[in-house]
Amino acid sequence: MRIGIIGGGAVGLLLAAYSYKAGYSVTILTRTIKQAEDINMKGITLFKEEEMVHYPIQAYLFSDSSSGNYDLIFIAVKQSILPFVVSEILKNNQSPPPLVFLQNGMSHLSLLEQTIIDDILVGVLDHGALRISGTEVIHTGKGTLRIGQVKGTKDFQMIWNTLSANGFTSEKIRDWLFVMKKKLVVNALINPLTAIYKVKNGELIEQDSLLTEMKELYTEVIDVLQFTESKGLWEYVLEVCQKTSQNKSSMLQDIENNKQTEIDAILGYLLEQGRGLPVKTSKIETLYQTIKKLERNEEKM
Template sequence: MKVGIIGGGAIGLLTAAYLQPHYEVTIYTRRREQADLLNKQKLRLCKQGKEQTISVHAVPFGQEEIKADVLFITVKQYDLAHVLARLKDVPFAATLVFLQNGMGHLRLLTEWEERNIVLGVVEHGALKRDDRTVEHTGVGKMTLSLFQGRLGQAEQLLNRDIFDFPMEYTEDWHTMLTNKLVVNAVINPLTAVLRVRNGELLRVHEYKEMMELLFAEVREALALLDGEAAWQRIVSICAKTAHNRSSMLSDLERGRKTEIEAILGYVIGAGKERGISTPLCQFLFYAVKGMEQNE
C-alpha cells in the first residue's frame, strides 16, 4: 500500500517513521531543503535515549504527482486551505486522513463531498528536533473516524499492530474531535501564556485554579454533556505529558504562528452561537495572538 504524508513537522515525521517499515511511504515537504536532507541522511527517530534511522522518500509538495492509497494531511490548520487547493488531482479512490488540532477545518471539507475522508486525533508526544529528526516524547495513540465516503485502504492501518504506534477506530468523529479540542483549549493557551511545561498546570495551585476557571467557560460554550469526564481527561493528559511543552508553547518559542484561531477561536465562535460569554477565552486568544507578533 502506498502512503503519502503531507507535512514534515513533528506528527508527519513521527507517522512516517512508524509506517515506513510496513508500507511504501512518501513525505511531501514544504521546502526542498528538507526533502533533500531526508533523502540523503534518512529520517532519525529518537525515543527513550535511543536513535534509529529510517530510509524514506521525500519530495517538495507540488513537485510530484501524488499517487497514494492513503494520504495523511498533517499540516497546521492555517495551512490547510492552501494545501487543499492543490489536492484536486489526488486519485479519487484515495482516502484522505486529516490530523489537525481544533475543529475549524470541518468547514473546509464541505467542497469534498464525494471524497473518502477520515478525521484523526493524535495523542502521541512528538517534538521535531530538526528537518530530519523527530523525538517520540510520549507514546499515545492515533484515533481515526470516518467522516464521509469509506475507509478504503485505510482499514489496513487499523488492522496492523505497530509497536508504540497503535491506531484505533471510533464511529463518533464529533465526540472524538470535541474531546481533543477541550484538552487543547485548556492546556495549550495556558502553557503558552505562562511559559511552562504541561505538568506545572497541576503542580502550581494557582495555575490549576486557572485551568478550572477556563474549563468551566469552555464547557459552557461547547455545551458539554459530561463535564466531569472531560475534566478528568484534561487532568490525565496533563499528568501523562507533564514534562512536555505544548505545541502552542513550542510554536511561540520558535517564532511560528500558533493554532489559537482553530482552538480557542472555535470555542469563542461556538459560545457566540449559543449566546454564551467567553471572556477568559477571548483574553487568552488575544494574549497568544499578541505574543505571536512579538516573537
C-alpha cells in the same frame, strides 16, 4: 500500499517512520526543498526510549508534487494552510486519494464537509512526538491514533492493524466527533496557558493560580461545546497535565520559535461557536487576544 504524508513536522516524521516500519511505501511531501533533500540523503531517524532506528524514506517538495500516486494521504500540517493544501490536491487530481486530516482543533471540519473528495477521515492523535531536526523525531509517549470516517466507505482497517502491530497504536472509532471535542478541551486549556506563562504542562496543576485560571477557562469551554455529560472530563485534563508534565505544548514551542500558532483553530473556533449562545466566553476571548498579540510580537511576556 503507497502512503503519502504532507508535512515534515513532528507528527509527519513520526507517522512516516512507523508507516515504513509497517512495510508501506512512504513518501513525505515537505514545505521546503532543504528538508526534502535532507530526508532523501539521511532518511528519518526515530528515537524511542533507548532505541534509535534509521528509515530510508523518500521526500519531495509538496508544491512540486502530485498527490495522485498514493493510496492514502495523511495531512499533518497546521490548520492555517489547510485550504491551500486541499486546493492543490484538488487542482492536481481528478480523483483524489482518500485523505486523513491530523489537525488540532475543529475549525477544519467545515472545510472537509465542503470538499469534493469521496473518502475523508480525521485523526485524533495521543502519541507524543518531538522533532529535533528535519530528519529526526523522538516518540516521547505512546498513545493512540483514533480515526473517524467523515465521508466515504472505504475500509482501511488493515492499515490501522498493521501500524498497531508495529508500535504505533491506531484504531477506527465511531464517536469521532465526541473524541475531537474531548481533545479540543485539552488543547484549549493547556496550549494557551502554557504559551502565555511560558511553563511546561505540569506547572498548570502545580501552581494554584494557574490551576484556578485553567478551571475558569474549563467552565467556559465545556459550556460552548455544550457537553451534556462532562463527568470525569476535568479529571482527564488533570491526568494529561500530569502524564505530560515535562512537555512543552506545541503552542509554547511555536511562540518560542516565532511561528504562527493554532490559536484560531482552538480558541478561535470556540469563540465562533459561542456566538449566539447564552454562554460566557470572556476568558476565552482574553486568552485568544493575548496569543494573537504574542504572535505579532506586540506584547512581551
